Amino acid sequence: MGRIYYLLLAAALLLSANLYGQGVIPLTPEEYASLPQVVLPDSAVASQQRPKLLVPPSPPPGHQGSLGSCTAWATAYAAMGVLYSPSPMQFPSPSTVAIEGGALPTL
Numbered sequence: 001m002g003r004i005y006y007l008l009l010a011a012a013l014l015l016s017a018n019l020y021g022q023g024v025i026p027l028t029p030e031e032y033a034s035l036p037q038v039v040l041p042d043s044a045v046a047s048q049q050r051p052k053l054l055v056p057p058s059p060p061p062g063h064q065g066s067l068g069s070c071t072a073w074a075t076a077y078a079a080m081g082v083l084y085s086p087s088p089m090q091f092p093s094p095s096t097v098a099i100e101g102g103a104l105p106t107l
Contacts (some may be wrong), residue, residue: 027035
């Protein structure tokens with residue numbers, strides 16, 4: 001009886017492991033080192049005034065469900081919230097970020 005319980009538990013864990021997407025695959029240190037870099041002199045960085053608002057108002061975190069593209073979904077959801085919100089506190093629904101043949105849904 002105990003073995004059956006553990007086998008069923010292991011099967012349930014293995015089946016649920018693929019329920020949600022795994023996200024972005026990080027770069028290897030070699031790939032990261034090969035990316036182009038911008039070097040600014042210290043005087044140029046220190047003389048720039050920093051804006052008061054670095055990031056425009058963005059939507060609250062959402063839930064992508066079982067889509068296997070969490071990085072793409074999160075990027076699209078945040079971009080649509082920033083670009084298409086009629087006011088700083090009104091954001092489109094997370095359901096507007098959906099796969100619809102590549103078409104942008106009308107808001």
